[in-house]
Structures are given as structure tokens and as C-alpha cells.
Amino acid sequence: MEIRFEKAKTLKEKPDQSALGFGKYYTDHMLIVDWDKDQGGWHDARIVPYGPLQLEPSTMVLHYAQETFEGLKAYRNPKGEVQLFRPEMNAKRMQESNKRLCMPYLEVEDFIQCVETLVKTEQDWIPTAPETSLYIRPFMFATEPGVGVHPATSYKFIIILTPVGNYYPEGVAPVKIWIEDEYVRAVKGGTGFTKCGGNYAGSLKAQEKAEAHGYTQVLWLDGNEKKYVEEVGSMNIMFLINDTVVTAPTEGTVLPGVTRDSMLTLLRDWGYKVEERHLDVEDLMEAARTGALKEAWGTGTAAVISPVGQLCYKGEECKINNFETGELTQKLYDTLTGIQWGKLEDKFNWTRIVK
Numbered sequence: 001m002e003i004r005f006e007k008a009k010t011l012k013e014k015p016d017q018s019a020l021g022f023g024k025y026y027t028d029h030m031l032i033v034d035w036d037k038d039q040g041g042w043h044d045a046r047i048v049p050y051g052p053l054q055l056e057p058s059t060m061v062l063h064y065a066q067e068t069f070e071g072l073k074a075y076r077n078p079k080g081e082v083q084l085f086r087p088e089m090n091a092k093r094m095q096e097s098n099k100r101l102c103m104p105y106l107e108v109e110d111f112i113q114c115v116e117t118l119v120k121t122e123q124d125w126i127p128t129a130p131e132t133s134l135y136i137r138p139f140m141f142a143t144e145p146g147v148g149v150h151p152a153t154s155y156k157f158i159i160i161l162t163p164v165g166n167y168y169p170e171g172v173a174p175v176k177i178w179i180e181d182e183y184v185r186a187v188k189g190g191t192g193f194t195k196c197g198g199n200y201a202g203s204l205k206a207q208e209k210a211e212a213h214g215y216t217q218v219l220w221l222d223g224n225e226k227k228y229v230e231e232v233g234s235m236n237i238m239f240l241i242n243d244t245v246v247t248a249p250t251e252g253t254v255l256p257g258v259t260r261d262s263m264l265t266l267l268r269d270w271g272y273k274v275e276e277r278h279l280d281v282e283d284l285m286e287a288a289r290t291g292a293l294k295e296a297w298g299t300g301t302a303a304v305i306s307p308v309g310q311l312c313y314k315g316e317e318c319k320i321n322n323f324e325t326g327e328l329t330q331k332l333y334d335t336l337t338g339i340q341w342g343k344l345e346d347k348f349n350w351t352r353i354v355k
């Protein structure tokens with residue numbers, strides 16, 4: 001794919017790396033590729049100055065939400081090289097999301113070329129302070145004007161970049177999780193496995209409720225019976241119950257997380273018993289009450305590995321591991337970030353140097 005470059009006239013000042021937060025600053029450029037049915041598909045790939053988009057009020061995404069996105073990160077390794085973590089997984093996941101929403105998609109190698117070309121252009125923006133990285137947000141949406149409901153005939157694929165620190169204000173410290181028993185996130189046959197904006201829009205009501213009770217995130221139960229634990233708002237979740245790691249299976253309602261897959265691979269490699277199975281919320285709470293629940297942690301690109309220190313279900317609050325980061329949670333965090341930042345051996349060949 002040929003990618004044209006239009007350089008920004010003035011470059012922004014880089015933010016202080018000790019106070020990046022998550023998604024507060026955007027780099028100088030963005031990448032755009034258009035897709036038009038009547039022009040034979042993808043065309044006009046370009047890197048242009050970061051700035052507002054002009055859209056007609058009737059633009060279809062604003063009405064019927066044909067939109068998908070991805071999240072991955074670029075890191076500066078100790079040799080000064082730029083590296084990505086399993087970008088092909090994001091490319092493939094976006095293909096699956098787009099198929100479900102009747103949207104066209106990029107070939108894996110084109111997706112990676114777009115990410116790498118933009119990251120290379122903006123590599124001075126990759127922060128180097130501990131626990132920071134350059135978050136990459138590819139997204140795609142329907143641009144056809146019109147208010148009839150049908151798959152659009154034109155789309156934009158865009159990538160923007162934001163230097164980030166920790167996703168949660170708590171940093172790498174235990175978070176409190178609210179188990180939601182009223183609203184649901186996904187049902188069988190729905191869009192739960194996709195990264196589409198609509199999944200997140202529908203989650204905000206419960207998130208507000210959790211926050212009003214002093215909780216950071218929502219843990220969703222399955223949408224059919226409200227009985228089995230699925231995933232958290234911005235991450236997958238795993239539980240160490242006695243000596244077994246348990247997490248929800250990816251059967252259509254749970255996001256197939258890249259970090260989730262990587263952690264399951266590491267755990268199996270270390271000899272842990274791992275079960276991808278339905279976990280009844282009552283059994284989880286009983287394990288929390290009796291202390292059989294030793295540790296819990298979230299996994300996600302934005303959240304990395306995030307210890308869970310407390311659960312609340314139907315008004316009952318249970319602490320996990322005395323609200324402290326568990327040994328296994330810490331080991332997973334250290335190993336994952338060690339590989340991502342190029343400080344530990346990458347025996348699974350997960351990282352990819354941007355040349």
C-alpha cells in the first residue's frame with residue numbers, strides 16, 4: 001500500500017511524561033485510508049496533520065453506529081528500537097469485528113503497515129518513563145451520508161496515537177470491581193466479541209452506577225441468565241481459585257483479548273492449571289468469602305495487568321488478598337511488561353521491531 005505524507009506545519013510541544021494520564025494528548029499526525037464501494041475499495045492512504053474531520057450531519061455512523069476500533073501500544077526497548085506487541089492479533093480481531101458489523105476490512109499486512117508507518121513517523125512521541133507507552137488507536141466508521149438502515153458504501157479507517165501512562169488513576173494498584181446485576185453487556189448472537197463502539201456506549205449506565213458506589217469498573221455477568229462472570233468494562237478478568245486460574249471462555253460474548261491470550265499462554269507455560277470455563281457468580285463470591293479466591297486481576301492493552309482488590313455483588317463487599325497485589329498478579333505484570341518493553345527474553349516471538 002502506498003502511503004502519502006503531508007507534514008504538519010508546526011509540531012506540538014511534548015507533554016511531561018510524569019503526568020500523561022490516558023488519552024489526554026495526541027501526536028502531530030494521523031493516518032487515514034478511505035474505502036468506497038464505487039472506487040473499488042481501499043484508496044488514498046495518507047498521513048496528515050492531526051486535526052478535526054468534516055462530516056455531514058447525515059453521516060451514517062452518527063445514526064446507526066457502524067464503527068469498530070482497536071488498541072495496541074508501541075514501546076521503546078533498551079536498545080532504542082521501537083517495538084509492537086502482537087499487532088497481527090489486533091489486525092485479525094478487527095477483521096472479525098468488521099465482518100460482524102458488515103464493514104470491509106484491511107488485510108493483516110496492510111493494517112500492520114499502516115500502524116508501523118505512522119508509529120515510525122511519530123516515534124519521538126514514544127515516552128520512556130516507567131509504565132508509559134504510545135497507545136495506538138485504529139478505528140473505522142461508516143461515512144456514507146443517509147438515514148436509511150443498510151451497510152454503508154463508504155468508510156474511513158483512521159489511526160491516532162496518544163502517549164499514555166496508567167489507564168486507572170490508581171496506577172498499578174488494586175481496583176474495586178462492581179458486579180452488575182441489573183444491566184447486561186452482551187448476549188449470545190450479539191456483538192460482545194467485537195470491539196465496536198456500541199458495546200461501550202451500552203456499558204456506561206452501569207459504569208456510572210459502579211462509580212457512584214465508589215467502584216472503578218463493572219464486572220459483567222452473562223446476558224442470558226445473569227449468572228456467569230464474563231468481563232470487566234475495559235479488560236478481561238482472571239481469578240486464582242486455590243491453585244487454578246479461571247477465566248471466562250471466548251464463546252461470542254467475551255472480547256478475545258490479546259493480553260488475555262498472552263497471559264493464558266504464560267500461565268500454561270509456567271505449569272499452572274488454567275480453566276476457561278463458566279464461573280457462577282455465587283461460587284466466585286463463596287470463594288471470596290472463604291479465602292479460596294487467592295487473587296484476581298484484569299488483563300487488557302490499556303489496563304495491562306490490573307490487580308483486583310475488592311468485589312461487590314448485590315451489596316456484599318469482599319476483599320481479595322487483603323486488598324494487596326498478589327504474587328502471581330505481580331509476576332504476570334512484570335513478565336508481560338518486561339517482554340513488551342524489551343527487557344525480558346521474548347520466547348514466544350510476540351514483539352515486532354518497527355524498522
Ligand code: COI
Pocket residue numbers: 070071072233234235300301302303
Ligand atoms: C484497550 O485495552 O486497548 C481497550 O481498547 C480498552 C478501552 C476501553 C480503553
